[in-house]
Amino acid sequence: MKKDSAVTRNSYSEKALLYLREQIINGNLHPQEKLIESDIAQALGISRGPVRDALKQLAVEGLVDYQPNKGCTVALISPRDAYEVFFLRGNLEKLALEKSGCHIGDYGIFVMETALDEMRAVSGTENTMAEVNADEKFHRQIVLASQMDRLVKMWELLSPLNGAMFLSIKNANNSPLAKVLDPTRRRDLVTSHEMILNAIKKGDLAEAYSQLDTHYTKNGERVYRLSLMNASSTLEDTAENSLHMPQSKALLEGTAE
Amino acid sequence: MKKDSAVTRNSYSEKALLYLREQIINGNLHPQEKLIESDIAQALGISRGPVRDALKQLAVEGLVDYQPNKGCTVALISPRDAYEVFFLRGNLEKLALEKSGCHIGDYGIFVMETALDEMRAVSGTENTMAEVNADEKFHRQIVLASQMDRLVKMWELLSPLNGAMFLSIKNANNSPLAKVLDPTRRRDLVTSHEMILNAIKKGDLAEAYSQLDTHYTKNGERVYRLSLMNASSTLEDTAENSLHMPQSKALLEGTAE
DNA sequence: ATTATTTCGATTGTTGACAATTTGTTGTAT
DNA sequence: ATACAACAAATTGTCAACAATCGAAATAAT
Numbered sequence: 001m002k003k004d005s006a007v008t009r010n011s012y013s014e015k016a017l018l019y020l021r022e023q024i025i026n027g028n029l030h031p032q033e034k035l036i037e038s039d040i041a042q043a044l045g046i047s048r049g050p051v052r053d054a055l056k057q058l059a060v061e062g063l064v065d066y067q068p069n070k071g072c073t074v075a076l077i078s079p080r081d082a083y084e085v086f087f088l089r090g091n092l093e094k095l096a097l098e099k100s101g102c103h104i105g106d107y108g109i110f111v112m113e114t115a116l117d118e119m120r121a122v123s124g125t126e127n128t129m130a131e132v133n134a135d136e137k138f139h140r141q142i143v144l145a146s147q148m149d150r151l152v153k154m155w156e157l158l159s160p161l162n163g164a165m166f167l168s169i170k171n172a173n174n175s176p177l178a179k180v181l182d183p184t185r186r187r188d189l190v191t192s193h194e195m196i197l198n199a200i201k202k203g204d205l206a207e208a209y210s211q212l213d214t215h216y217t218k219n220g221e222r223v224y225r226l227s228l229m230n231a232s233s234t235l236e237d238t239a240e241n242s243l244h245m246p247q248s249k250a251l252l253e254g255t256a257e
Numbered sequence: 258m259k260k261d262s263a264v265t266r267n268s269y270s271e272k273a274l275l276y277l278r279e280q281i282i283n284g285n286l287h288p289q290e291k292l293i294e295s296d297i298a299q300a301l302g303i304s305r306g307p308v309r310d311a312l313k314q315l316a317v318e319g320l321v322d323y324q325p326n327k328g329c330t331v332a333l334i335s336p337r338d339a340y341e342v343f344f345l346r347g348n349l350e351k352l353a354l355e356k357s358g359c360h361i362g363d364y365g366i367f368v369m370e371t372a373l374d375e376m377r378a379v380s381g382t383e384n385t386m387a388e389v390n391a392d393e394k395f396h397r398q399i400v401l402a403s404q405m406d407r408l409v410k411m412w413e414l415l416s417p418l419n420g421a422m423f424l425s426i427k428n429a430n431n432s433p434l435a436k437v438l439d440p441t442r443r444r445d446l447v448t449s450h451e452m453i454l455n456a457i458k459k460g461d462l463a464e465a466y467s468q469l470d471t472h473y474t475k476n477g478e479r480v481y482r483l484s485l486m487n488a489s490s491t492l493e494d495t496a497e498n499s500l501h502m503p504q505s506k507a508l509l510e511g512t513a514e
Numbered sequence: 515a516t517t518a519t520t521t522c523g524a525t526t527g528t529t530g531a532c533a534a535t536t537t538g539t540t541g542t543a544t
Numbered sequence: 545a546t547a548c549a550a551c552a553a554a555t556t557g558t559c560a561a562c563a564a565t566c567g568a569a570a571t572a573a574t
Contacts, residue, residue, distance in 0.1 A: 523569095
């Protein structure tokens with residue numbers, strides 16, 4: 001009777017949130033597309049209330065733009081945004097490492113290696129959602145080790161956006177140019193995480209900083225290149241869309257060494 | 258102010274949000290006190306919908322704890338939480354300074370000096386809310402100079418909690434012990450900000466870092482001492498505090514001026 | 515033809531009622 | 545008395561209808 005697991009027993013608000021978040025991250029809903037509460041509610045077979053809750057949460061996460069009395073649109077993630085998210089995520093993780101003294105603990109290490117295995121497993125497939133989940137599981141351990149609740153919460157707030165950009169990289173891979181880049185990227189996904197983990201295992205804080213920097217810097221550059229392709233191919237975009245990317249070389253220098 | 262139209266025409270959700278946030282920060286609502294949607298709605302003369310929205314937002318800000326199907330309580334801010342908020346705020350500002358190359362701009366400097374004047378003005382009074390506002394105005398310029406929207410948003414998310422702790426410091430000043438500490442604190446409020454601003458004016462990034470660190474460290478230690486006092490004095494109030502919202506039948510309308 | 519004004523449709527903001535869930539209470543059996 | 549089940553009260557979650565607002569088409573004015 002009471003066996004219904006926590007997942008099945010989610011509230012409608014939660015269901016709508018998960019549904020919309022996945023739809024956005026998977027690219028089924030396109031940037032700047034209008035999100036109409038009644039339509040979403042009808043599609044999910046629920047009423048507008050829970051949908052409104054979900055949209056507000058998504059607005060906090062930055063996946064959705066909200067304007068009072070005007071409604072929500074799927075957020076258009078500019079190269080600038082992407083840079084910021086990677087920069088913040090990376091630096092939050094560096095702060096977490098500092099706080100934990102670069103000590104994750106046996107269980108944490110175990111989880112990270114499990115996540116690495118998952119990355120290797122999906123490395124050949126097209127299952128981007130699995131990639132995102134593995135990546136998140138890996139990095140989450142770094143943040144959790146800080147034992148700072150607010151830091152974790154803050155980091156989690158950036159995760160959906162991070163996932164969205166993961167996906168946008170994948171979508172760009174449908175273009176011919178990207179096909180070439182893809183294998184490189186997939187290899188990097190595994191190896192760069194391996195190098196991070198190794199540094200942490202050694203307890204080498206400076207090295208871990210450095211690996212985190214290059215990891216997020218690479219991602220930043222990838223998204224930047226992607227945005228260029230998008231800009232040239234599809235979007236006859238408005239000027240504010242293509243905000244110039246900051247110096248992509250020293251993307252994350254921060255307090256490292 | 259001149260934003261009269263904007264303020265007056267705020268949505269009920271926004272009004273409820275501002276009202277509740279101020280009530281919590283001012284200490285009129287006590288930690289762990291249950292927040293019952295119907296009561297708040299009735300007190301404000303509106304319905305539960307907007308109140309729910311406000312509570313969800315407050316939960317994101319960390320001023321309120323939310324449990325599904327159980328409702329909201331005013332967040333109990335532990336010394337640990339206080340430490341984390343100061344730590345994060347300080348480090349976000351350091352990141353911002355780094356990004357701006359420690360260059361705030363003429364207007365920014367002007368605003369910061371204005372904020373400093375406000376601090377000096379209220380230095381002798383009991384107007385803690387004014388202190389909070391001035392402090393916020395000062396530090397916000399640092400963050401804005403980074404020109405990183407996400408960073409600003411993230412920093413703003415911490416502001417309500419920061420304000421709440423400001424206030425809790427003040428409340429503790431009602432105790433006899435704190436009376437001694439108070440003048441010191443008020444002097445520090447001005448001087449420590451002066452030192453931060455001077456470092457920034459010189460463009461001395463390292464010095465600014467250092468001043469920010471000591472500033473937030475001092476605040477952290479203050480809140481920590483406060484928590485010790487609270488623990489010893491109000492020992493028995495953990496379990497059953499008052500349950501209902503006392504005053505303010507129509508306090509909501511008071512926003513016009 | 516262009517600009518200003520009005521109307522109207524679509525969408526969000528708000529509400530009060532109802533359903534589901536949690537919590538406290540009462541009664542019963544051991 | 546204690547533990548446990550059924551019930552009752554309080555509170556949150558959801559819904560469908562209504563009101564307020566925005567945007568665009570239609571109309572009028574210059």
